[in-house]
Amino acid sequence: MAEVGQRRVVVTGYGCITPFGNTTEAAWDGLSSSRNAVARLKSLPDDALPTPYGAEALAFTGAIEEFGPLDKAQQRSIRKNIKVMCREIQMGVAAAQLAIHHAELASGTYDPERTGVVYGSDYMMTLPEEYAAGVKKCERELNDRNFDTWAGLGMPEINPLWLLKYLPNMPASHIAIFNDMRGPNNSLTLRESSSNAAIGESYMTIGRGHADVIITGATGTRVHEMRSVHTTLQETVATGEFAGLCRPFDKNRNGMVLGEGSGALVLETLEHAEARGAKPLAEILGQGMSTVIAKNGESNRCQALANAMRAALHDAQLSPADIGHIHAHGLATVDSDQQEAAAIVEVFGDAAKQPPVVAAKSSFGNLGAAGGVVELIASLVAIREKQLFPVLNYETPDPACPVNLVRQSMPAPQGPVLNLSVTPQGQAAVIIAGV
Template sequence: MAEVGNRRVVVTGYGCITPFGNTIEAFWDGVAAAQNGVALLQSLPTDALPTSYGAEATAFAGDIGEFGPLDKNQQRSIRKNLKVMCREIQMGVAAAQLALHHADLTSGKFDPERTGVVYGSDYMMTLPEEYAKGVMKCEAELAAHNFDHWATQGMPEINPLWLLKYLPNMPASHIAIFNDMRGPNNSLTLREASSNAAIGESFMTILRGHADVIVTGATGTRVHEMRSVHTVLQEQIASGESAGLCRPFDKNRNGMILGEGAGAMVLETAEHAEARGAKPLAEILGQGMSTVIDRSGASNRRLALVNAIRFALNEAQLSAADIGHINAHGLATPDSDQQEAAAIVDVFGDVEKQPPVVAVKSNVGNLGAAGGVVELIASLMAMDKKQFFPILNYETPDPECPVNLVRETIAASSGPVLNLNVTPQGQAAVVIASV
């Protein structure tokens, strides 16, 4: 394992906002019971979309009670700032506060100068209603493509604090301010690779000796008035008979499911956890990242994943045979799953040699930047409970995806989890962890 001195990086708290609810218990119950978190969309008009289905975090409304137990100052500060947080930021902050409560990491139990936040997110898109009053003020001119009066008449109608609601560095900023964490602070916007990238950077920041504690995770959405349109225009969405089903690696898969959520972990040195009497839930062993894209802009997800997996194995000083199971990206688009399956074969060999493979997106869809950390929490809880959960909606094997999928609830094998995520642009991020 990569170390600075004798440092080990352990996980002492989890928090998540998912389509199954706002607690890790609700999330685990949904996954363990092989439930489908996809339902008819409630927050979006679907007339212009190829699907009426999505995996919404319907239990999260942004109420202060959903941020977990807080002291009076935190409660007052968070409630005051809710108006300058879009839904993604609210979910991200809530997941972090829930993880801090789970870790019992309250003020006085950490050195503010040695405690930081590294968080991931998608780039955040403004809701159209933010501009509505300004557009109405200049409606005739804008209809004629005349923007001469926008600066003087339209802009003054927009909330001066509008931009603060949508900056991707704000989850990390808010979390640090609400909890007086003055150490390293970083924000990563790498689409679906953001979670594992943030966890990996947190791991390395602690190993480098720059912090003793890091709150890490990510928040993301594909369920959004503008984001959903962008996703539909750029990527393949499940439609037809599969509209409400995510089918990773199935021969008849035909696209991803729109989802939303957030997840967080508290990472700290084993010594710091022991000193404050915290029981480690898991340990981070290694991380790897790679981007592979050619000069024409075409990505190579297969090679990016292979590189990232091998980097992570090398850092953890493990071989492929040491891995207990793989939590796959499992996007359920034809090309992504085929390239991911090929990468798994490249590193681990054919199906008989591969460790078991799970795919949480079959339960909760594509949570965007949040997917990786939510998926890792599911694997770590499964390892703790010694029970692997099945992949959903897998009916027809695809010879181009020879992967050792978990098809039913089975006893968890020993050994660490390899958590995979990759973007359409060829950015792969991998984390290896054990319990």
């Protein structure tokens, strides 16, 4: 077995579903042309929430054609199983299939026993429609707070397979089954840190010799009948004059913007890629994770991010000066941005010493668990295209957020990207990747 860190792990394919469309090219076109994907909500009543705005992946409908080119057996299998996948799972599987196609990872080019899936997600919430028929059947009793009839009258009206549509381990399960991948299989549910945590786990799993190939990524949403309500009740969402704008690090920011999407990478050892004639698109150089939370439940995102950044730099055997650019979490809430900026300053120094900082959430909002991987893909394409995209909606610098933001398109400096993600609970995950 290879020693941990001795096997080089490369990216040979990627795919994503975003508010800009169902291809990586569409996502890059939106970011590089400085477009804002946020608009008035169409899938939800725009008067039911404190904000009528969100970044919806409207091009994704769940049609079989959106899962990329498939052989007949895969097409039959996916079409048959779409009915037991909620929208988040469908998007996650689609991104993975697009990445597999992009990597030209056809059946027969990999050992199923040495090929696995590690995927991230948000916790998935059931749509109210799943229970509607059962509730209606015993509506009078439920209104009278009599629940004795629910088991006999209500439950039989619910699809017995409903739970399969919402289990967070199902993206990894479906992807493995559709592609006969029998190696390590894992599912991580760490909110916004899920993507980078899944990529980091995949990198370590390959590094320690437990697999040669892993499909990794995440799927997530904040645009959902129940999840949107939870988000607006529990977190700070942009409202008022700037409700349709995500404004990372701007002094007048007032909250995140709802979004949805998915992204996936094909990771494999450099030797495996070369043996099958695949061209590496990038290389995962290091990862770091940290959680910092007090006994009273108060999180410290600044310390968690600083810890994770230092761990990733140590893992990659790099110094802060070696980083080409930083892809910030850039949630656009007052507290999150201040803590993230403080962490960047702690590790890299003041703005004059920092590499350029980008934040794709300014273009498409908070994609939940999927944000990290979509943002990493965006940075890898930016390095390849030698062009960094600007942070949108940044008008008034915040003295409490002294970061070196990219305010207009500029040449991408040489060096890898350091990709940041963190949750409100203080769970941080960082990936360093280069092209």
